[in-house]
Amino acid sequence: xxxxxxxxxxxxxxxxxxxxxxxxxxxxxxxxxxxxxxxxxxxxxxxxxxxxxxxxxxxxxxxxxxxxxxxxxxxxxxxxxxxxxxxxxxxxxxxxxxxxxxxxxxxxxxxxxxxxxxxxxxxxxxxxxxxxxxxxxxxxxxxxxxxxxxxxxxxxxxxxxxxxxxxxxxxxxxxxxxxxxxxxxxxxxxxxxxxxxxxxxxxxxxxxxxxxxxxxxxxxxxxxxxxxxxxxxxxxxxxxxxxxxxxxxxxxxxxxxxxxxxxxxxxxxxxxxxxxxxxxxxxxxxxxxxxxxxxxxxxxxxxxxxxxxxxxxxxxxxxxxxxxxxxxxxxxxxxxxxxxxxxxxxxxxxxxxxxxxxxxxxxxxxxxxxxxxxxxxxxxxxxxxxxxxxxxxxxxxxxxxxxxxxxxxxxxxxxxxxxxxxxxxxxxxxxxxxxxxxxxxxxxxxxxxxxxxxxxxxxxxx
Amino acid sequence: xxxxxxxxxxxxxxxxxxxxxxxxxxxxxxxxxxxxxxxxxxxxxxxxxxxxxxxxxxxxxxxxxxxxxxxxxxxxxxxxxxxxxxxxxxxxxxxxxxxxxxxxxxxxxxxxxxxxxxxxxxxxxxxxxxxxxxxxxxxxxxxxxxxxxxxxxxxxxxxxxxxxxxxxxxxxxxxxxxxxxxxxxxxxxxxxxxxxxxxxxxxxxxxxxxxxxxxxxxxxxxxxxxxx
Numbered sequence: 001x002x003x004x005x006x007x008x009x010x011x012x013x014x015x016x017x018x019x020x021x022x023x024x025x026x027x028x029x030x031x032x033x034x035x036x037x038x039x040x041x042x043x044x045x046x047x048x049x050x051x052x053x054x055x056x057x058x059x060x061x062x063x064x065x066x067x068x069x070x071x072x073x074x075x076x077x078x079x080x081x082x083x084x085x086x087x088x089x090x091x092x093x094x095x096x097x098x099x100x101x102x103x104x105x106x107x108x109x110x111x112x113x114x115x116x117x118x119x120x121x122x123x124x125x126x127x128x129x130x131x132x133x134x135x136x137x138x139x140x141x142x143x144x145x146x147x148x149x150x151x152x153x154x155x156x157x158x159x160x161x162x163x164x165x166x167x168x169x170x171x172x173x174x175x176x177x178x179x180x181x182x183x184x185x186x187x188x189x190x191x192x193x194x195x196x197x198x199x200x201x202x203x204x205x206x207x208x209x210x211x212x213x214x215x216x217x218x219x220x221x222x223x224x225x226x227x228x229x230x231x232x233x234x235x236x237x238x239x240x241x242x243x244x245x246x247x248x249x250x251x252x253x254x255x256x257x258x259x260x261x262x263x264x265x266x267x268x269x270x271x272x273x274x275x276x277x278x279x280x281x282x283x284x285x286x287x288x289x290x291x292x293x294x295x296x297x298x299x300x301x302x303x304x305x306x307x308x309x310x311x312x313x314x315x316x317x318x319x320x321x322x323x324x325x326x327x328x329x330x331x332x333x334x335x336x337x338x339x340x341x342x343x344x345x346x347x348x349x350x351x352x353x354x355x356x357x358x359x360x361x362x363x364x365x366x367x368x369x370x371x372x373x374x375x376x377x378x379x380x381x382x383x384x385x386x387x388x389x390x391x392x393x394x395x396x397x398x399x400x401x402x403x404x405x406x407x408x409x410x411x412x413x414x415x416x417x418x419x420x421x422x423x424x425x426x427x428x429x430x431x432x433x434x435x436x437x438x439x440x441x442x443x444x445x446x447x448x449x450x451x452x453x454x455x456x457x458x459x460x461x462x
Numbered sequence: 463x464x465x466x467x468x469x470x471x472x473x474x475x476x477x478x479x480x481x482x483x484x485x486x487x488x489x490x491x492x493x494x495x496x497x498x499x500x501x502x503x504x505x506x507x508x509x510x511x512x513x514x515x516x517x518x519x520x521x522x523x524x525x526x527x528x529x530x531x532x533x534x535x536x537x538x539x540x541x542x543x544x545x546x547x548x549x550x551x552x553x554x555x556x557x558x559x560x561x562x563x564x565x566x567x568x569x570x571x572x573x574x575x576x577x578x579x580x581x582x583x584x585x586x587x588x589x590x591x592x593x594x595x596x597x598x599x600x601x602x603x604x605x606x607x608x609x610x611x612x613x614x615x616x617x618x619x620x621x622x623x624x625x626x627x628x629x630x631x632x633x634x635x636x637x638x639x640x641x642x643x644x645x646x647x648x649x650x651x652x653x654x655x656x657x658x659x660x661x662x663x664x665x666x667x668x669x670x671x672x673x674x675x676x677x678x679x680x681x682x683x684x685x686x687x688x689x690x
Contacts, residue, residue, distance in 0.1 A: 007559060007560065008559065010559075011559035362557055365555065365556065365557055366568075367516065367540075368549040368551070369549070369568045369569045369621065370541070370543050370544020370569055371540065371544075371572055372537055372540035372541075373540075374537070375540075375572070457516035458507075458510065458511055458514060458549065458551070459507055459633075
């Protein structure tokens with residue numbers, strides 16, 4: 001029966017081919033939407049791996065997670081170094097990594113942190129970050145930068161390349177920090193997460209971008225800063241006070257020269273906590289716990305901190321909230337994809353129905369050699385199964401091809417990796433239901449055939 | 463045992479005011495042939511449909527190879543037709559996108575009995591086509607749509623003969639052929655039916671063919687009530 005159906009379809013190969021192609025496109029679209037959704041979610045989930053809590057100035061959890069972990073958008077205000085130290089010394093806290101944000105390198109987010117970042121941040125279910133080439137910046141090295149794999153690949157940066165960052169988080173920036181260049185010390189291996197799209201510099205370096213211009217190299221305060229442990233001095237506190245006005249990234253030259261040099265005074269010194277540089281403003285802190293069961297208690301303690309309004313975000317919870325937001329868009333995409341599928345299945349029904357009139361003779365002939373109406377119906381359903389099945393396979397092929405072509409762009413622009421290696425149960429269910437829909441739709445022409453075949457008998461009266 | 467026996471067959475199409483056909487009695491033994499003639503529209507095709515089991519008939523009205531067609535369900539009638547009856551029509555006999563040989567072996571795909579009796583369907587199809595004066599290689603290559611009408615009719619006969627059915631029903635199979643072709647066609651049909659001991663019911667309005675047959679009956683003589 002299948003051979004017979006194939007011969008029959010081959011006889012109408014042009015229209016059948018178009019039908020298969022239409023089904024293939026819709027199948028590719030549906031699979032693509034599913035894979036995009038999975039890819040986007042995986043990208044977020046993998047990026048947030050290993051971080052138990054993200055602490056940032058009080059704000060919306062989703063916004064904090066997006067900004068602090070994925071480099072999308074920003075947090076509102078900034079939090080103080082004191083809060084970081086407080087957090088670091090909380091019972092149960094295994095590690096805390098400070099994060100500064102707000103700059104970009106040709107559209108890619110720049111984050112300021114310290115070398116503990118590379119030690120604690122994990123991706124894709126707990127894998128540590130690996131260097132593909134070069135080294136990490138040395139602790140306290142102000143002009144060192146480690147690049148995510150895609151940033152490096154996109155611009156052809158390698159260790160030794162001097163890069164310039166710009167202010168702001170957008171792609172278009174009018175303010176280039178070309179007076180504070182960085183030297184690439186290392187490039188990370190691809191992780192398939194948002195980290196691939198990041199430029200990671202030291203806190204000292206990040207502050208240096210925002211230091212006032214024209215700082216003399218031989219400023220006497222520089223030496224003083226090196227000599228004096230900055231954190232516990234009254235003078236240091238004053239410079240912090242002064243510099244706070246700076247956080248709006250006001251690069252007014254000259255007037256705050258003293259503050260700037262004060263800031264530059266301690267990048268190469270070590271503060272008592274072992275952090276190379278103590279900026280007075282952070283955007284977020286990644287926190288890891290020794291025992292994860294204490295996470296809710298710590299979250300409450302952070303949220304209740306009287307000294308400064310902070311939010312502690314559980315990545316998993318914020319992600320669930322995020323899916324709630326993106327779910328609407330996902331559903332819209334899914335509905336659109338299924339609508340296209342519906343159109344193509346209707347196309348198949350039209351094709352099968354349109355040929356029925358001219359095939360009534362064929363069916364009468366089959367009847368005369370012993371075919372029952374049920375045989376003829378099976379013929380039609382087999383044709384529909386062949387068309388839909390071929391459409392699905394071609395569609396998967398189209399999707400894989402499209403994913404290969406568009407994959408690099410998607411990965412670099414949006415950090416979304418499309419998985420073309422296999423299909424999970426959900427995607428297989430989607431494909432199966434598409435196949436079922438095709439067969440179900442073919443029942444319409446099949447019933448028409450059944451009636452016509454019964455009525456026509458051995459001779460066709462048209 | 464007669465291969466075909468009809469007794470008191472009445473049939474009326476849905477919505478018709480009178481019976482379309484009324485046949486009192488008709489019998490045909492194995493290896494016999496019968497020429498049934500009558501004007502167009504007198505119900506000959508309906509009779510063929512009734513014997514072939516495509517339309518519902520009363521129990522006991524039609525027996526083919528000892529089986530009461532009216533007592534079978536529609537599915538069983540389809541299987542019975544595939545197993546026991548070969549059909550040849552005036553036109554549109556063949557599936558146009560299958561080759562000649564594929565058309566010939568078509569009944570063997572629907573009937574296990576015919577396949578078994580044919581043995582090797584493809585070889586039998588080639589032999590039958592050769593007997594009918596056709597080139598089997600050409601018919602293995604060309605699709606039915608590319609054949610001439612004469613070739614198509616002979617392929618249709620080969621298809622009716624394959625797997626030696628008990629009864630062949632032929633409905634105006636010669637009307638598309640010229641006089642010489644008609645004679646050749648009938649000779650082969652008759653000879654092969656005799657060789658396979660197959661009963662042949664040949665229906666036509668063309669009384670010029672009457673001489674080829676053992677027996678000849680006017681359709682209107684079968685008719686007890688009249689269809690017009």
